[in-house]
Amino acid sequence: MYLSQLRLLCFRIYQEASLELLPGVNLVLGQNGQGKTSLLEAISTLALTRSPRSGSLGECASWGEPRMGVAAHLVSRLGETDLELRAERQESSERWVRKLRQGGDLIQPRRLLGRFRVVLFWPEDLLLVKGGPEPRRRLLDVVLSQLSPRYAEAAIRYRRALEHRTALLRRVRDGLATPAELGPWTEALVEHGTIVIQERRRYLATVQPVAAEAITKIGEPSELQLQYRPGLGRSQELDEGADPADALWRALARTRAEEIARAQCVVGPHRDDFEVLLGGRPARQFASQGQQRSVVLALKVAEVRQHLSLGGETPLLLLDDVLSELDQERRTGLIQLLSEELAVEQTLITSTEDPQIGGEVAVSQVLQARGGRLTRMAQPGWELAEWKA
Ligand SMILES: Nc1ncnc2c1ncn2[C@@H]1O[C@H](COP(=O)(O)OP(=O)(O)OP(=O)(O)O)[C@@H](O)[C@H]1O
Numbered sequence: 001m002y003l004s005q006l007r008l009l010c011f012r013i014y015q016e017a018s019l020e021l022l023p024g025v026n027l028v029l030g031q032n033g034q035g036k037t038s039l040l041e042a043i044s045t046l047a048l049t050r051s052p053r054s055g056s057l058g059e060c061a062s063w064g065e066p067r068m069g070v071a072a073h074l075v076s077r078l079g080e081t082d083l084e085l086r087a088e089r090q091e092s093s094e095r096w097v098r099k100l101r102q103g104g105d106l107i108q109p110r111r112l113l114g115r116f117r118v119v120l121f122w123p124e125d126l127l128l129v130k131g132g133p134e135p136r137r138r139l140l141d142v143v144l145s146q147l148s149p150r151y152a153e154a155a156i157r158y159r160r161a162l163e164h165r166t167a168l169l170r171r172v173r174d175g176l177a178t179p180a181e182l183g184p185w186t187e188a189l190v191e192h193g194t195i196v197i198q199e200r201r202r203y204l205a206t207v208q209p210v211a212a213e214a215i216t217k218i219g220e221p222s223e224l225q226l227q228y229r230p231g232l233g234r235s236q237e238l239d240e241g242a243d244p245a246d247a248l249w250r251a252l253a254r255t256r257a258e259e260i261a262r263a264q265c266v267v268g269p270h271r272d273d274f275e276v277l278l279g280g281r282p283a284r285q286f287a288s289q290g291q292q293r294s295v296v297l298a299l300k301v302a303e304v305r306q307h308l309s310l311g312g313e314t315p316l317l318l319l320d321d322v323l324s325e326l327d328q329e330r331r332t333g334l335i336q337l338l339s340e341e342l343a344v345e346q347t348l349i350t351s352t353e354d355p356q357i358g359g360e361v362a363v364s365q366v367l368q369a370r371g372g373r374l375t376r377m378a379q380p381g382w383e384l385a386e387w388k389a
């Protein structure tokens with residue numbers, strides 16, 4: 001799949017921008033702070049129906065603006081369609097309300113998830129290896145929300161149950177409600193949490209060999225392993241055949257007193273994590289800079305492969321400022337792997353300077369980002385590739 005048109009309205013630095021995108025590699029050059037990441041964020045926000053960078057859509061609106069929007073024309077095997085995400089701040093409540101449209105008709109967010117898919121790789125992804133559990137959980141959420149409608153639905157319901165249950169735990173702690181009242185929310189937490197755990201466990205088991213193969217291709221000889229660590233407190237191990245519902249019930253029962261004392265749900269998939277092992281050792285502690293980068297790239301390659309094997313459509317690939325850190329050989333090798341072997345139809349690559357990939361990789365167009373404006377560059381040396389529809 002690929003986008004042929006993109007329009008932005010009050011999205012961060014972009015007051016109003018409209019641009020044509022081409023199949024193949026779209027290179028976006030610009031100095032620091034000129035809107036490169038914001039452009040990729042806008043595309044991801046449309047695909048994910050929320051920003052991969054901030055919790056609230058309101059943060060994506062240009063400063064002081066009560067609304068924002070991203071619209072695109074999508075070309076895929078299922079046909080062509082217009083997609084639009086708009087959000088407005090309610091005057092009465094200050095809440096941001098989003099509306100999604102496909103072909104002009106209002107649709108539920110979950111109907112859009114999976115219709116338009118992206119794989120994003122940006123500098124923050126390096127935290128996947130060295131950072132706390134948060135970026136690893138976010139990776140699982142972003143991937144699985146797009147790949148599995150069952151997951152997308154369960155994750156939304158789980159979050160809602162978690163919020164209600166946390167509010168109720170506060171009331172129980174303050175003597176305003178009884179522990180028995182937690183019952184229905186505990187049941188909801190287990191019901192939806194079980195699906196979240198099942199899907200995460202399955203995803204990690206499936207991508208593990210794929211990521212391991214990818215890292216070898218990138219040139220890293222150590223064996224890569226991914227081990228799921230469900231947020232079940234002491235008994236973090238969840239044996240392969242074990243029933244997650246059962247494990248979650250037991251963990252909740254065990255931690256009831258602590259939950260009430262802290263007014264917090266202390267176990268559940270919101271505490272999940274996974275361990276990355278390289279050559280049998282925790283990558284978090286031992287991986288070098290280059291190895292961390294290779295791990296993240298391998299995870300992204302596995303993500304693209306997973307999209308391909310489930311549904312056959314290739315996601316849009318968004319590479320934010322990640323090429324500059326790779327040597328020339330790995331840089332072109334990566335893009336070739338992605339565009340040839342994985343048949344990614346469209347890639348957006350941002351960089352502060354010419355990443356010198358033109359020799360081996362056909363670049364369809366070069367755009368310049370400057371102060372919230374995007375213009376096509378007619379730069380000598382850049383050959384315009386044929387349209388590969
Ligand atoms: N909500 C917002 N409204 C208006 N401008 C914003 C908003 N959020 C961020 N900005 C500004 O947008 C500008 C562009 O940010 P962006 O992250 O897209 O830059 P970039 O081109 O990726 O830069 P770098 O090369 O440093 O990564 C920054 O100057 C930032 O301060």
Ligand SMILES: [Mg+2]
Binds near residue numbers: 037320
């Ligand atoms: Mg940036």
